[in-house]
Amino acid sequence: AxxxxxxxxxxxxxxxxxxxxxxxxxxxxxxxxxxxxxxxMEPTQQPTAPSPPVVPETSTIHSAEPRLPxxxxxxxxxxxxxxxxxxxxxxxxxxxxxxxxxxxxxxxxxxxxxxxxxxxxxxxxxxxxxxxxxxxxxxxxxxxxxxxxASGREVARILAELRQAHRTVTDYSIEFHTLAAERK
Known part of the structure; x- marks a missing residue:
């Protein structure tokens, strides 16, 4: 085993x-x-004289999108x-x-x-x-x-029958609040 x-x-x-x-x-x-x-999507252009590098203003730097998983x-x-x-x-x-x-x-x-x-x-x-x-x-x-x-009625029934039983108060509370949020 x-x-x-x-x-x-x-x-x-x-x-x-x-x-x-x-x-x-x-x-x-x-x-x-x-x-x-x-x-x-960019139009094709013939190369011309290189343009000077664009330096971003400091006011636009903070608008970068966050890196998220x-x-x-x-x-x-x-x-x-x-x-x-x-x-x-x-x-x-x-x-x-x-x-x-x-x-x-x-x-x-x-x-x-x-x-x-x-x-x-x-x-x-x-x-x-x-x-x-x-x-x-x-x-x-x-x-x-x-x-x-579950539908609203089903969630209400589950909430009414919900019991802590042998689990922790934290686990019971999390399930209760999750079900209650689904009911709204």
Whole structure:
């Protein structure tokens, strides 16, 4: 049993490492796609005399976008769907110049999918499903497929039946406040 547990833990660690490498590769591809799109949009000009280097004013330096870690990979767990989409939306809001188009947002989000979520994302992307027209449409469709959040009435029932039982007060409190926030 211990050998099996160790094998599973090692396999899980290798799988996680491979998923991170795939995500990194996806980010690199997304960066190249974005750069290529920008270059294709620029008009081609004949080289002229080099212009003097532009020195940014100190007032514009503070407007740089923050460097953030990418949202975590989402593999289709129903209880994590909304959290994944919220993280993606926040990431896009805080780095708008990195994601100038709806297509770039969707492509980036798809690179963060794994397992059954990646299979779904690949299918809608390759088939040009209508949900790849905007990140909002993509998010709505992802929620339809993967999010199994409880309805308002269901959350109210769960809250009414919630008990601490054998868990810590902290764990109980976190679950209570999370459910209460979903109810609003």
């Amino acid at each position: 211990a050998e099996l547990r160790e094998f599973l833990e090692n396999s899980n660690a290798r799988l996680t490492q491979q998923e991170e490498q795939i995500v990194g590769t996806g980010r690199a591809i997304q960066a190249l796609v974005s750069q290529l799109q920008r270059l294709q 990418s949202p975590t990979v989402y593999s289709g767990e129903p209880q994590l769907c909304r959290a994944f989409l919220t993280k993606c939306s926040l990431y896009f809001s805080l780095q708008p110049s990195s994601f100038p188009t709806e297509e770039s947002k969707i492509a980036f989000a798809i690179t963060l999918l794994s397992g059954r979520a990646a299979l779904w994302g690949t299918a809608v992307w390759n088939n040009k499903h209508q949900c790849v027209s905007s990140f909002q449409a993509f998010s709505d469709e992802l929620r339809k497929v993967f999010d199994r959040a």
